[in-house]
Amino acid sequence: MATAGTLTLRRTDDDKLREHSERRYKSMMPASDLAAEWYEIAGLCMPQRSRQLVELHKQKQRNATANTRLHDGHAIRSFDILANGMLSGLSSRSRPWRKSKLEDEDLMEYHPVQVWLDAYDQLVNSALGSSNFYEAMLSCYREMSGFGTGAVVIQQHDAASPKFVCHPLTVGEYGIAVGRDLRPDSLCRSFSFDTRQIVENYVADRFDSAVLHWERVPFRVKEAWDKGNYDHRFVVRHLIEPNPAYVPGKLGKVGMPFRSIKWLESEEDKKKFLCIEGYRDQPFMAPRWETIAGEIWGTGRGKVALPDLRALQLSGKRSGEAEDMLVKPPTWGPPAIDRVGMLPGNHTTVAAADMSVGIKPVYEIGYQAVSAVEAKLLRRQQAVDRMAYVDLFMAITTMEGVQPRNIEELARRHEEQLTQLGPVTDRANGELLEVANDRVGGILAARGDLLNLLPEPPEELQGQRSRPTSCRY
Structure with missing residues (x-):
């Protein structure tokens, strides 16, 4: 019917x-x-x-x-x-x-x-x-x-x-x-x-x-x-x-x-x-x-950005590892000290003979390493933003310099960036x-x-x- x-x-x-x-x-x-x-x-x-x-x-x-x-x-x-x-x-x-x-x-x-x-x-x-x-x-x-x-x-x-x-x-x-x-x-x-x-x-x-x-x-x-x-x-x-x-x-x-x-x-x-x-x-x-x-099937920005997406997750993982190595590094100590409280306020009881040895980090990294990893992470984030045209849609918010600009300059920037889409x-x-x-x-x-x-x-x-x-x- x-x-x-x-x-x-x-x-x-x-x-x-x-x-x-x-x-x-x-x-x-x-x-x-x-x-x-x-x-x-x-x-x-x-x-x-x-x-x-x-x-x-x-x-x-x-x-x-x-x-x-x-x-x-x-x-x-x-x-x-x-x-x-x-x-x-x-x-x-x-x-x-x-x-x-x-x-x-x-x-x-x-x-x-x-x-x-x-x-x-x-x-x-x-x-x-x-x-x-x-x-x-x-x-x-x-x-x-x-x-x-x-x-x-x-x-x-x-x-x-x-x-x-x-x-x-x-x-x-x-x-x-x-x-x-x-x-x-x-x-x-x-x-x-x-x-x-x-x-x-x-x-x-x-x-x-x-x-x-x-x-x-x-x-x-x-x-x-x-x-x-x-x-x-x-x-x-x-x-x-x-x-x-x-x-x-x-x-x-x-x-x-x-x-x-x-x-x-x-x-x-x-x-x-x-x-x-x-x-x-x-x-x-x-x-x-x-x-x-x-x-x-079409090709989207996700496929084009795949290398940067993978690298971003790797950089994020490395950034977390660098912070952990700086704040909570791996340690070593005498066998007599079985359990050690690593959190603030914890109390660990040790023998007088072990006090001179104590607990020491196995490996230490410089504090500059965290800044270097964070800088690389930021570059990866910026690469993903470019692939996703974030600079296009957030043109005014992310604009450098004193805000606000004049209307003509904003319009010209907008027209120039929209040619990409x-x-x-x-x-x-x-x-x-x-x-x-x-x-x-x-x-x-x-x-x-x-x-x-x-x-x-x-x-x-x-x-x-x-x-x-x-x-x-």
């Missing part, structure tokens, strides 16, 4: 669709060597982004820091500054960052058109502000900067507010593929649902929650529900791709440019799916920091913000908000489609 611009099916007669979905899922997931590289990057500068990576490496640790022991947290703070700076510059909640325009720019001169577009922008901005869009963008920018690729799925919400929900993904739990335009057009992912979530989303009737359609799911789901195992987890696989049967202008499933397929990994019936949905707009964004021709902002506009704008606009149209909450569009807008301008720093 078609509801809110989305076609939803539970079962298909195509016995090859499941085989096709499984094959695409396996081919799109990242290779093991790439996942191992992300695992190291996560452990060095983004330990909170590594849940799925830990599972891929068959480890039982709670985060990636179990594989890489952190001795200095400066890199974590540097990449936080980078992500926060990109959010503030590209898509800040506190200032306008998008403005719709028409493909026919001459129509923009008409006052009724401008009035309607302003009302449309207010509606979109209100929908963005009432959702978790900006939280998801921060997560996406953090993934882009560290691992080179970020991903967010936007799903329509039936409630009055929020009108949609954003699902930010982390590396290791999804795969992507690019289309003819070399931009991501397909996404697959794996996640888990507990028994209660599966029943609420796919078993219960959408019009009467008391009616349960158990034929839609495997028997083990009903078995877990009957036994009260509501927290038992089931693995769900999800594939989003262009609809191969798409025919522009047609109704039904052939009129949907994108299709979304979800199925339980444990489902033995190859013709049964949790749902097969059609979308009029791409329901996900997968922006990349930088790519080389032929590459699908020019290609990245262009890619973020094309692969992230423009796709998100189209998806949000499509959701508002499918919900009927464009008809119910906006004034009647002027005659000049008939047949036109609004799209965002280039959003730059």
